[in-house]
Amino acid sequence: MEWEHLKRDQLVAQMFESESELAYQVSVGLEARGERNGHKVEYVNLRGMK
Numbered sequence: 001m002e003w004e005h006l007k008r009d010q011l012v013a014q015m016f017e018s019e020s021e022l023a024y025q026v027s028v029g030l031e032a033r034g035e036r037n038g039h040k041v042e043y044v045n046l047r048g049m050k
Helices: 001-010 019-039
Strands: none
Touching: 001 019
16 A cells, blocks of 8 residues: 555656666655654565565
8 A cells, every 4th residue: 555655646757777776766755754654664674585
């Protein structure tokens, strides 16, 4: 659900040069939404998980 809001509100009609730029903008958007709504934003590293 949060991903849908992020796409609609902050990433719509933007082009990104690389996946890392997209990932950075997603994290910026999540942090901004968290601050605006009074939520704590935490990240989980899923690399290497089976």
